Each structure stands twice: as C-alpha cells, then as structure tokens.
Amino acid sequence: MNGKTRSSEMPDRPEFFDAGIRFECTGCGECCTGAPGTVYINRREASAIARRLGLDLKAFLETYAYPFKNGYSLREKENYDCIFFQDGRCSIYDVRPTQCRTYPFWPETLRSEAAWRHTCRACEGIGRGRLYSKKEILAEVQKVLDAGEPVDD
Numbered sequence: 001m002n003g004k005t006r007s008s009e010m011p012d013r014p015e016f017f018d019a020g021i022r023f024e025c026t027g028c029g030e031c032c033t034g035a036p037g038t039v040y041i042n043r044r045e046a047s048a049i050a051r052r053l054g055l056d057l058k059a060f061l062e063t064y065a066y067p068f069k070n071g072y073s074l075r076e077k078e079n080y081d082c083i084f085f086q087d088g089r090c091s092i093y094d095v096r097p098t099q100c101r102t103y104p105f106w107p108e109t110l111r112s113e114a115a116w117r118h119t120c121r122a123c124e125g126i127g128r129g130r131l132y133s134k135k136e137i138l139a140e141v142q143k144v145l146d147a148g149e150p151v152d153d
C-alpha cells in the first residue's frame with residue numbers, strides 16, 4: 001500500500017467462499033467475448049498497453065479506448081469481442097488490465113451466491129485447478145477496487 005487512504009476496502013466478514021474456490025483459466029476466451037461489456041483501464045494501465053503497442057498515450061486512447069469512470073474502457077469489435085482478442089487469444093496478455101487479471105474474483109461476481117452461480121455458468125475454469133483461499137480471493141477483489149481509484153500521474 002502507498003499510505004493513501006483508500007475509499008474502497010473489502011471487509012473481512014463471513015462469506016459463501018470462506019472455504020475457498022478452485023479456479024484455473026482454460027483460455028477458452030468466454031470472458032473476452034460475447035455480450036457487450038466494459039473493460040476498465042486506469043491511466044497507468046493505458047500507458048503500459050500503449051507502450052507495448054509502440055503508441056503514444058493519446059494515439060492509443062483515441063484508437064482503442066473511451067472515457068469511463070476514473071479512467072477508460074477498451075473498445076469492442078462489432079461483435080462485442082474485446083478489441084485485443086485476436087486468433088482465439090489475448091494479444092496483449094502480458095500487459096492485460098487488472099480487470100482481466102483478477103477475473104472471476106470481482107466485487108460484482110462475489111457480491112452474492114446468486115451472482116457467483118451466474119459467473120460459474122459463464123466461466124469453465126471455476127471449480128478446477130488450485131484452491132484460492134478466502135484471503136487470496138479478497139486480495140484479488142481489492143486489486144479491482146484499487147485499480148478504480150484515481151491514479152496520480
């Protein structure tokens with residue numbers, strides 16, 4: 001932590017995932033495609049992707065993003081796939097945003113058992129692979145909340 005007071009913090013209270021959740025991404029691409037959605041990126045993440053593409057920040061934002069909340073969202077293709085989903089995989093995987101790194105452990109997917117069951121139907125990686133402890137899951141959620149905080153340049 002950087003010492004700043006965070007406006008969003010996950011409370012540690014009894015949750016339906018107290019015993020942890022198994023998850024291992026299969027790379028199926030379901031979360032990068034399909035229904036319209038937003039892929040939030042803050043200014044720091046936008047700069048990292050721009051550098052990776054060899055673009056200056058302004059050119060990157062004009063072409064690949066639009067303003068959203070405290071930052072931006074990546075644009076989508078005509079069919080709503082993420083603009084960086086190419087040939088069945090993420091073409092910016094090494095610099096993918098926090099939202100993509102932390103899926104499926106998001107505040108909105110974990111807000112209730114019903115929301116989580118809905119997420120389970122969309123993500124085949126849930127229920128397989130290694131067991132994430134409650135502490136690890138809450139740490140992922142906190143990363144999402146932190147990424148949405150205003151970023152100092």
Ligand code: SF4
Nearest residue numbers: 025026029031123125
């Ligand atoms: S839907 Fe789940 S398993 Fe498929 S790519 Fe996304 S995180 Fe991985």
